[in-house]
Amino acid sequence: MGERRRITLLIVIMALIAVIVSSITIVVLYNTSLEQQRERLVEIAQSRARLIEVMARHESDYQGTPADQLGETTLHQLQEAHTQFMGFGDTGEFTLAKLENDHIVFLLSHRHDILDTPENIPFDSELAEPMQRALSGESGTVIGLDYRGERVLAAYEPVRGLGLGIVAKIDMVEVQAPFVRAGIMVGISTLVFVVIGTLLFRNIGTPLVASLEKSEALYRGTFERAATGIAHADLTGKLIKINPAFCEIVGYTPEELLTMSFEDVTHPEDLKIERPLLKAIVNGESETYVLEKRYIRKGGSPIWVQLNVSLVRDEERQPQYTIGVVSDITGRKAAEKDRQARERQQAALARLGQMALSDISIQDLTDEATRLVAETLEVEYSKVLEVLDTPQTLFVRSGMGWDDGYVGKIWTGTDTESQAGYTLKTDKPVIVEDLATETRFSGPPLLTNHGVTSGISVIIPGQEKPYGVLGAHTRQRRTFTEHDANFMQSVANVLAEAVERKRKENQLRAYSGQLEEMVEQRTAELVEAKDRVETILNNTPDGVLLLGPEGLIETCNPAISSLFGYTPEEILHKSPTLLIASQHQESLNHVLERFLTRRQTERLEMSAQRKDTSLFDADIALAAIKDAGTILGAVFTVRDISRSKEVERMKDEFLATAAHELRTPLTSIRGFSEILLTRDLTNERANSYLQMINNQSTHLARIIDDLLDISRLEAGNALDLNREPVDINKLILEVVQPFLDTSPNHRFVLNLEGDCPLVYGDPFRLNQVIQNLISNAVKYSPNGGEITTSSCTNGQMLEVSVKDEGIGMTAEQQKHIYDRFFRADASNTSIGGTGLGLTISKMIVEMHGGHLTVDSQHKRGSRFIFTLPMDRESAP
Numbered sequence: 001m002g003e004r005r006r007i008t009l010l011i012v013i014m015a016l017i018a019v020i021v022s023s024i025t026i027v028v029l030y031n032t033s034l035e036q037q038r039e040r041l042v043e044i045a046q047s048r049a050r051l052i053e054v055m056a057r058h059e060s061d062y063q064g065t066p067a068d069q070l071g072e073t074t075l076h077q078l079q080e081a082h083t084q085f086m087g088f089g090d091t092g093e094f095t096l097a098k099l100e101n102d103h104i105v106f107l108l109s110h111r112h113d114i115l116d117t118p119e120n121i122p123f124d125s126e127l128a129e130p131m132q133r134a135l136s137g138e139s140g141t142v143i144g145l146d147y148r149g150e151r152v153l154a155a156y157e158p159v160r161g162l163g164l165g166i167v168a169k170i171d172m173v174e175v176q177a178p179f180v181r182a183g184i185m186v187g188i189s190t191l192v193f194v195v196i197g198t199l200l201f202r203n204i205g206t207p208l209v210a211s212l213e214k215s216e217a218l219y220r221g222t223f224e225r226a227a228t229g230i231a232h233a234d235l236t237g238k239l240i241k242i243n244p245a246f247c248e249i250v251g252y253t254p255e256e257l258l259t260m261s262f263e264d265v266t267h268p269e270d271l272k273i274e275r276p277l278l279k280a281i282v283n284g285e286s287e288t289y290v291l292e293k294r295y296i297r298k299g300g301s302p303i304w305v306q307l308n309v310s311l312v313r314d315e316e317r318q319p320q321y322t323i324g325v326v327s328d329i330t331g332r333k334a335a336e337k338d339r340q341a342r343e344r345q346q347a348a349l350a351r352l353g354q355m356a357l358s359d360i361s362i363q364d365l366t367d368e369a370t371r372l373v374a375e376t377l378e379v380e381y382s383k384v385l386e387v388l389d390t391p392q393t394l395f396v397r398s399g400m401g402w403d404d405g406y407v408g409k410i411w412t413g414t415d416t417e418s419q420a421g422y423t424l425k426t427d428k429p430v431i432v433e434d435l436a437t438e439t440r441f442s443g444p445p446l447l448t449n450h451g452v453t454s455g456i457s458v459i460i461p462g463q464e465k466p467y468g469v470l471g472a473h474t475r476q477r478r479t480f481t482e483h484d485a486n487f488m489q490s491v492a493n494v495l496a497e498a499v500e501r502k503r504k505e506n507q508l509r510a511y512s513g514q515l516e517e518m519v520e521q522r523t524a525e526l527v528e529a530k531d532r533v534e535t536i537l538n539n540t541p542d543g544v545l546l547l548g549p550e551g552l553i554e555t556c557n558p559a560i561s562s563l564f565g566y567t568p569e570e571i572l573h574k575s576p577t578l579l580i581a582s583q584h585q586e587s588l589n590h591v592l593e594r595f596l597t598r599r600q601t602e603r604l605e606m607s608a609q610r611k612d613t614s615l616f617d618a619d620i621a622l623a624a625i626k627d628a629g630t631i632l633g634a635v636f637t638v639r640d641i642s643r644s645k646e647v648e649r650m651k652d653e654f655l656a657t658a659a660h661e662l663r664t665p666l667t668s669i670r671g672f673s674e675i676l677l678t679r680d681l682t683n684e685r686a687n688s689y690l691q692m693i694n695n696q697s698t699h700l701a702r703i704i705d706d707l708l709d710i711s712r713l714e715a716g717n718a719l720d721l722n723r724e725p726v727d728i729n730k731l732i733l734e735v736v737q738p739f740l741d742t743s744p745n746h747r748f749v750l751n752l753e754g755d756c757p758l759v760y761g762d763p764f765r766l767n768q769v770i771q772n773l774i775s776n777a778v779k780y781s782p783n784g785g786e787i788t789t790s791s792c793t794n795g796q797m798l799e800v801s802v803k804d805e806g807i808g809m810t811a812e813q814q815k816h817i818y819d820r821f822f823r824a825d826a827s828n829t830s831i832g833g834t835g836l837g838l839t840i841s842k843m844i845v846e847m848h849g850g851h852l853t854v855d856s857q858h859k860r861g862s863r864f865i866f867t868l869p870m871d872r873e874s875a876p
Contacts, residue, residue, distance in 0.1 A: 095118070097128075130152070134166060152171050230242070266293065267293065292307075304330045369398070433478070449677075450475070454474050458489045460496050467495070470492045543559045544559065545571075546633060551595075601621070621639075724763065736748055751791075781861075801866075818838055
């Protein structure tokens with residue numbers, strides 16, 4: 001608010017105060033006058049009433065006037081007495097009335113302007129309110145309407161014994177008139193004095209106001225438009241006034257800053273430096289301080305500023321608030337830091353270049369390179385990853401900062417899931433600001449195990465392929481600059497040149513010794529080539545045809561006759577389509593035409609046809625025979641792949657069945673072991689994961705045992721049985737016990753015959769059978785339920801059964817339950833299994849001389865029963 005507006009407001013306030021005070025004074029005086037008039041009227045009314053009462057008693061007592069004439073006689077005397085009474089004031093009046101036929105009948109009236117008696121008025125009229133109260137026997141005062149309808153102040157009083165009422169009244173206009181005139185005079189006087197005072201005040205204050213406004217405008221312009229930030233803070237540090245430049249520096253709005261303190265925007269590490277300085281000026285130990293510090297901008301990024309702080313005191317030298325002048329020096333700081341970093345980088349490159357020109361080994365050079373990178377870029381970790389000849393493999397050749405056991409011992413893949421692998425697929429440096437939020441690739445264990453957040457990696461180029469990757473990493477979040485990337489790439493180029501020079505030197509030494517050997521070997525190879533080719537053609541099981549330039553058969557090897565049943569003479573000078581099934585001959589003709597035109601190697605699979613018209617699957621290859629760029633013909637190779645097709649089909653069937661079961665425990669083992677390797681866990685949690693790994697390992701071993709058993713049986717080898725007396729009840733108890741802990745949703749019931757005789761068999765294999773049956777009962781009862789295991793004798797056989805309340809099987813499913821890889825509910829991926837358990841169990845039971853049967857109803861459960869001979873002689 002400007003000074004002129006303040007002065008105008010002050011004048012208005014003073015005028016209002018004067019008006020209010022005058023008004024209050026007039027109101028108080030008016031109320032006082034009103035009360036005095038009220039008391040006078042009461043006195044008049046009461047005195048007149050008492051006087052009339054005395055006159056009436058006098059007429060009655062001394063004149064002997066009869067009672068019925070008493071009122072008339074008294075009234076006549078009053079009229080004579082008040083003939084010359086002209087009332088009081090301008091509107092004061094004394095009236096006398098009686099009640100007759102519900103009308104007020106006025107008997108007497110005295111006013112200045114009229115002495116006629118007023119007309120009668122109905123008693124219930126809105127007029128003559130004071131007289132109505134007097135005739136009702138009431139006594140008092142009221143402001144109301146008289147018989148004329150004028151608003152009056154009246155005192156009313158009854159005349160006892162005569163039934164009369166007296167009213168002494170005066171118009172309210174007359175009561176209020178002096179005060180209205182006084183109010184008008186006060187208002188006019190106040191207005192005149194306010195105008196005069198305003199003019200005098202303006203004449204005196206205008207120069208002062210102009211000076212103050214000019215000073216305020218200058219201060220406001222300096223504060224608001226200053227290029228540097230300005231902030232006022234109270235002695236607690238709370239911000240109380242800030243200019244736009246300060247808001248721009250810290251990135252907050254004025255409203256946000258006015259709810260904060262200077263500590264809220266100061267970097268935590270700089271608070272411990274600034275607090276003592278602020279305390280010193282508040283305590284009077286110093287008047288100001290200058291500090292280069294960091295603010296934290298809205299969003300979390302730091303910014304360097306130069307801060308000048310001074311203290312403002314009042315007239316009594318008491319501290320009031322601080323003024324801080326802030327200049328953004330982030331650019332200057334960054335330039336200074338960048339210059340220092342480039343000087344360090346240039347020095348490091350110069351040192352590394354000198355070392356590369358010496359006789360230093362590649363290992364020592366990469367070790368020095370990683371040390372210089374970590375020291376120059378001020379990071380915790382650096383590394384050189386070498387691309388090995390093994391495909392998709394990187395080896396940690398050198399490194400700085402990594403834990404023991406990583407450098408020189410760790411390999412990692414070159415796929416694009418890792419930063420190093422991604423770097424090999426790009427042609428420019430790869431910079432990571434936050435590995436946790438990186439979307440281009442994931443962090444390999446080498447980085448995640450060390451808490452790496454930011455990093456930069458570049459390719460170490462090579463002549464034929466990259467030598468490897470140079471990387472620098474830090475646990476702190478950091479934005480690497482273009483200069484950092486150029487430095488890393490320069491280091492990588494120095495390494496690449498040194499590696500390439502070392503390779504060329506080694507190659508030159510090797511070539512000089514190999515050249516003589518190559519000449520001698522080449523001569524021997526040429527001699528042996530003809531014999532080797534003939535030997536291969538005569539002994540290979542593949543059929544080989546030599547085609548001329550026109551695509552006709554010119555010669556063949558003995559395997560052609562074995563494969564097709566033709567003699568060489570029957571196929572010479574004919575098209576190879578003779579050996580192909582009719583439905584594929586047109587396709588082969590197109591291939592031959594394309595081959596003869598383009599002379600490119602062709603490979604295809606199709607059905608071949610023997611002389612007896614039987615068919616077999618064949619793999620056919622066409623390759624050109626060249627001499628000094630001239631095409632002499634082609635080699636047409638035919639391989640019988642019928643057996644491999646069958647093997648591939650069987651392999652696919654096997655892999656499709658076992659892959660899920662093998663993958664699940666392996667995934668669990670890998671996952672829990674990775675957690676154990678990469679995280680700090682409590683002993684209880686670590687033991688829990690180790691137990692899970694052990695359980696999955698046991699499950700995996702059981703699957704592998706099943707696969708090995710079925711493999712032996714497929715190969716025609718019977719399973720070995722180590723027979724001995726076996727307590728089947730004890731064996732059942734041993735199998736059931738672990739399930740009590742691992743399957744809490746199931747109820748296990750044992751109905752075991754007492755004194756059950758021993759059977760002669762292999763306890764391991766019988767345990768395997770019982771384990772398979774109970775495990776299946778648990779798996780195929782996914783919602784829990786009761787699993788009953790029973791044993792009893794049945795003639796010369798011991799009978800063991802396992803009954804569940806699970807999903808059961810249809811009649812069609814029961815036909816195939818002993819087939820290899822068959823699962824009753826293969827659609828349910830939550831129920832694991834290879835489909836080999838029942839196949840192996842049936843074979844084991846039958847090898848013991850028993851039988852395995854099943855009784856099952858769909859959705860109502862299954863019961864598996866196997867029998868074993870009880871006497872040793874009955875066992876096979």
